[in-house]
Amino acid sequence: MASRAQRMPKSLRIASTFFVILWFILAAFPFAWTVWGSFKVELDFFSISDWTNGLTGERTKSVYGSAFTGTGYEGAWIQEEFWRNVLNTGIVCFFVVTISLTVGTLGGYALSRSTHNYTFWLLITALIFRAMPPITLVAGYLLPFFEWNVWGILPTTIIVLVAINQPFTLWMLHSFFKNIPQELDESAKVDGCNQFQAFRRVIIPVMWPGVITTGLFSFLLAYNDFAVSAMLLSESNRTMVPAIAAFLGTTQTEGNVMFAVAAVVSATVPLFILVMFFQRQIVGGLTAGAVKG
Amino acid sequence: MRHKTFFWFFLPTGLAMLLFIALPIVSVVTQSIFAPHEAVLVEVENCTPLVGCTTETSIDQEATRLLRDAKPLGRFVGLDIYFDRGHLAIAELKEIWATSESWGGFWDKLSNLPLYRALAFTLTFTFVVTPLTLVLGLVIALAINSLHRHLKGLMIFFSLLPMIVTPLIGSMILFWMIDSRGILGSALIGLSGDPDLSLKASTGLMWISLMVYGLWHASPFAFVVFYAGLQTLPSDQLEASQIDGATRWQQVKYVIVPHLMPLVTFVALIQLMDNFKVFEPVVGFSAQAHAQSLSWFIFNDLGGETRQLSSASATSVITIIGVAILLSPVLVRTWRDFKGAR
Numbered sequence: 001m002a003s004r005a006q007r008m009p010k011s012l013r014i015a016s017t018f019f020v021i022l023w024f025i026l027a028a029f030p031f032a033w034t035v036w037g038s039f040k041v042e043l044d045f046f047s048i049s050d051w052t053n054g055l056t057g058e059r060t061k062s063v064y065g066s067a068f069t070g071t072g073y074e075g076a077w078i079q080e081e082f083w084r085n086v087l088n089t090g091i092v093c094f095f096v097v098t099i100s101l102t103v104g105t106l107g108g109y110a111l112s113r114s115t116h117n118y119t120f121w122l123l124i125t126a127l128i129f130r131a132m133p134p135i136t137l138v139a140g141y142l143l144p145f146f147e148w149n150v151w152g153i154l155p156t157t158i159i160v161l162v163a164i165n166q167p168f169t170l171w172m173l174h175s176f177f178k179n180i181p182q183e184l185d186e187s188a189k190v191d192g193c194n195q196f197q198a199f200r201r202v203i204i205p206v207m208w209p210g211v212i213t214t215g216l217f218s219f220l221l222a223y224n225d226f227a228v229s230a231m232l233l234s235e236s237n238r239t240m241v242p243a244i245a246a247f248l249g250t251t252q253t254e255g256n257v258m259f260a261v262a263a264v265v266s267a268t269v270p271l272f273i274l275v276m277f278f279q280r281q282i283v284g285g286l287t288a289g290a291v292k293g
Numbered sequence: 294m295r296h297k298t299f300f301w302f303f304l305p306t307g308l309a310m311l312l313f314i315a316l317p318i319v320s321v322v323t324q325s326i327f328a329p330h331e332a333v334l335v336e337v338e339n340c341t342p343l344v345g346c347t348t349e350t351s352i353d354q355e356a357t358r359l360l361r362d363a364k365p366l367g368r369f370v371g372l373d374i375y376f377d378r379g380h381l382a383i384a385e386l387k388e389i390w391a392t393s394e395s396w397g398g399f400w401d402k403l404s405n406l407p408l409y410r411a412l413a414f415t416l417t418f419t420f421v422v423t424p425l426t427l428v429l430g431l432v433i434a435l436a437i438n439s440l441h442r443h444l445k446g447l448m449i450f451f452s453l454l455p456m457i458v459t460p461l462i463g464s465m466i467l468f469w470m471i472d473s474r475g476i477l478g479s480a481l482i483g484l485s486g487d488p489d490l491s492l493k494a495s496t497g498l499m500w501i502s503l504m505v506y507g508l509w510h511a512s513p514f515a516f517v518v519f520y521a522g523l524q525t526l527p528s529d530q531l532e533a534s535q536i537d538g539a540t541r542w543q544q545v546k547y548v549i550v551p552h553l554m555p556l557v558t559f560v561a562l563i564q565l566m567d568n569f570k571v572f573e574p575v576v577g578f579s580a581q582a583h584a585q586s587l588s589w590f591i592f593n594d595l596g597g598e599t600r601q602l603s604s605a606s607a608t609s610v611i612t613i614i615g616v617a618i619l620l621s622p623v624l625v626r627t628w629r630d631f632k633g634a635r
Contacts, residue, residue, distance in 0.1 A: 008439060012541065016436045020448065023433050026509065028451045030466045033460075033476060054476060056635050077546035107306030114294040120631050122303070124624065129314050131620050133570040135588045136609035137603050138595055139324060140317025161311030161629075165307050195298045224459040226573055227588065231595055241461055245576060248465070261469065264462050282453060286514060287521035 038265045039068040042258050052173070072262035076247075082263050083241040084236075088154060089223065092239055095158045096222035097215050100165045105211060107166070108173030109199060113182065123174065128168035134164050135227040145232070152234030160232060161222050168221070169214055175288060176210030213285040218279055221266065223271070261283045299567070318613070325606035327367035343619055346351020374607040381611075382406045411585040414500065415615075418586070420566040422507040426564055427557060429508060435545070437516070438523050439524070449517070452490045456513035464577025468504050499583040506574045511567070515560045522556045523549070565619050571611075587612045 008016065037045040040060045047053040057067035065072075076082045097235075111119050132282075141160065145151040180203065181268040230242035238246065244267065247260040275282065294302075333356040339495035340346040376383040379516050385406060393399040403409050408613040437448050454464060473491045482490050492498045526549065550557075572588035575581065582588070587608060 008541075013439075016439055019432065019436045020430075020440060023436070024448065024451055027455050027513070030470060031454060033470065034506045037629060039380050045469070046472060047479070048474050051476050051479050085465060102306040110294065110299050113394050116296070116299070118296075123306075124627060127623070128617075128620065129310060130513045131566045131616050132314075132613055133572070133588050133616070135570075135572065135591050135595075136321065136612050137314060137317040137606040139591070139609055140320035141313075142595070142600060142602060143320070143324075159309075160313055163309040163333070163534045166315075170306060195294065195302075199302075216573070219508030220457065224461075226459070226461045226576070231592070241459055244465070245461060248579070257469075260465070264465055267462055268458055271457050271459070272454070275450060275457050279450055279453065282457070283449065283517055283521070 009120075019064035021248060030210040034261065035265050038072055038258070038261045039070065041069065041071070042256075045261065072258035073141075075256060076259040076262040076266070080247070080259055080263075082240075082243065082266065085238050085240045086266070088237060089241075090232075091243065092161065093219055093222045094230070095159045096165065097218045099158070100161045100169050100218045101211055101215050104166060104173050104214065105163065106199075106209070107172050109203060111170065111174045111176050112177035113185070113288055118235070123171065126170050129226075130167035130171070130194045133227075135231075138163070138231045141232065151232065152237060154233070154237055157232045157237075157239075160228060161212055161225060164228065165218050165221050169218060170255065172285065172288070173210060176207070176214070179210075180206060209281075211280075211282045213288070214275070216281055217285055219274075220271075258265055319482070321606045324602050325367065325610050326369065328370045328372055328374060328603050329367045330357065330364070332370075333360060335381055374603050375611070378406070379604055379606050381407050382408065404566045407585070408590070408611070411587050414584045415569060415586045417500070418504060418507060418571050419565060421565045422504050422511060422568050423561060425504075425508050426511045426515050429512040429562060430560065431519050432524055432548075433512065433516040434519035435549075438520060449520070452513045452516055454513075455509050456511070460510060460573035461577050463510055464506050464574040466508050467502075468578045469507065479501050491521060493579075496583040499578070499580050502586055503571075503574050503578060503580060506578070507568060507571065510574075511564055515564070518556050518560050519553055522553045526552050562620075562623055566616065567617060569619060587615070 008034065021123070025283075031061065038053055041063055042056045043055045044057050050058075053059060055167040061067055061070055063069070091268060112250075142151070145156060150156045162221070184202050185195075185198040188193070188202045193201065225243045226245065229239050230245060233242060244260060244263050247263055316522065319400055333353040334350050335353040335356075337349050338346055339349060339353060375381050378385060386403075389399060389402045419603060437445060437452070437485055440448065458466075469475050471481075472478050473493070473494050478492065481492075489633065493501050530548050531544060532551075534544050539547065570588055571586045572592065575584060575586055575589045576592075581593075585593075591605045591608045591612065594601040594608065
């Protein structure tokens with residue numbers, strides 16, 4: 001793309017390359033270090049004497065005979081039963097994504113096709129809801145949930161997360177549907193479909209790129225949520241993130257920080273895979289809202 | 294679209310938001326102006342011959358239960374909870390105002406009040422991290438944009454990681470590294486030559502670490518948005534500025550930044566709102582002793598054995614008002630756009 005005049009002077013090119021390398025280290029090194037360290041014993045990962053122990057695993061060698069050990073993972077997954085939390089997160093994410101997309105698609109479609117004044121107010125309300133920290137709502141949930149005896153179970157948390165997710169989903173899908181020409185469903189209606197049939201036969205087949213992108217962000221919200229899940233789930237139903245936070249409280253006294261490190265690495269792996277496969281959609285989704293203003 | 298069709302399409306999402314966002318807000322506001330009933334106390338006089346009489350105060354369980362059933366909301370206290378020491382602390386504020394001679398002394402005493410301490414951290418975090426995020430995001434975008442195109446994809450992949458990772462997990466990963474026995478912590482000790490240096494022990498250093506985390510977590514978002522904006526930069530404008538003899542710095546200042554300006558506003562607003570919510574790093578860094586944010590305050594009230602719903606509700610309402618103030622420019626602008634579009 002660069003014309004001859006755009007080519008950088010040497011000093012600037014060096015500075016720029018240096019900066020990119022620095023940013024690369026900042027972004028990637030913490031993850032690499034933690035993954036590497038999760039296979040060590042605590043005295044290597046938190047080394048008082050010599051930081052290179054974290055790389056070579058001196059203590060790990062002296063204890064287990066090899067520079068790598070899976071005891072952190074064993075402790076987290078088997079002893080502390082982290083697999084239950086993983087399973088809970090799986091259930092929560094699956095249902096949150098499917099329900100929010102189903103509900104949000106219908107709503108977002110309606111908002112994009114209606115020309116009445118109230119669509120504006122609905123979108124503005126959604127924007128305000130989107131800006132509020134979810135934790136501010138929790139005080140309002142607790143009493144009714146205790147009263148109806150639904151506190152602590154997964155379905156309640158799923159429904160709450162779906163609702164908290166709706167404002168964002170609506171905005172995103174609204175703008176995606178705006179990009180699908182209105183003539184498509186108009187012509188279907190001329191051919192004798194009602195609005196719902198037009199939606200089902202004409203819009204659903206072409207909406208998948210937008211829905212997949214929105215789904216990714218719904219997934220991230222459900223996966224990354226800490227405040228709401230920690231408050232609404234009982235100890236036996238915890239998802240991964242609150243469970244890791246609980247590790248932080250209990251393990252430090254028992255000297256089992258490595259359990260938490262192993263759990264953290266386990267919880268990060270799905271996100272790595274997600275970015276690897278859906279990088280284009282994530283970037284597209286982040287910029288979609290912005291480029292349109 | 295007809296009203297009736299719209300209604301049925303919108304019903305599920307509308308119902309979800311009404312029941313689980315709008316009603317809880319109402320409920321939070323109500324709870325913040327009602328306090329739980331105090332137990333009804335009765336005084337019983339026990340008289341035994343020869344010993345004399347003693348009065349005992351005990352809780353009248355029956356009367357307490359009746360009172361709680363009759364008025365389940367609790368007793369109406371108006372704005373008392375907002376004004377008490379744990380929140381806006383009006384009485385303490387007046388006293389501090391009257392007694393302190395200098396501004397320094399005033400701020401010093403003000404920071405002893407928990408809500409103001411949390412507010413101070415939240416606002417400092419928001420207004421330090423947001424501008425730095427914009428700058429760092431722009432520099433990363435410019436640097437990566439000048440790379441070879443095979444490297445770009447790879448760099449975008451790695452740049453997304455700090456943003457995509459669960460905030461609590463990301464902050465824990467950094468926290469373990471800056472622990473005095475962790476790799477960055479021991480490097481800092483080595484550099485400063487002070488073997489007792491610990492980021493955990495000092496309030497100032499803890500604030501800085503939290504803000505570094507905020508920057509690390511948020512700048513990828515700014516980067517991605519600005520990078521997308523750079524792709525739409527018309528090359529003839531840049532060339533024209535070069536023919537006019539603009540230096541590279543002038544090109545950035547007079548061509549690239551004005552082109553990205555709408556995106557800068559967008560990112561700034563999103564970041565203001567998100568940074569105001571700052572919560573997970575305080576938990577991940579175990580920084581409660583040095584830095585509390587408004588969200589952490591609510592979380593702390595809600596957790597534990599005694600769920601202090603009234604106190605948490607009052608802080609929630611204050612937080613929501615804060616968000617509304619931050620959001621008001623966007624709302625005004627959207628309203629103008631809407632008016633203009635019609």
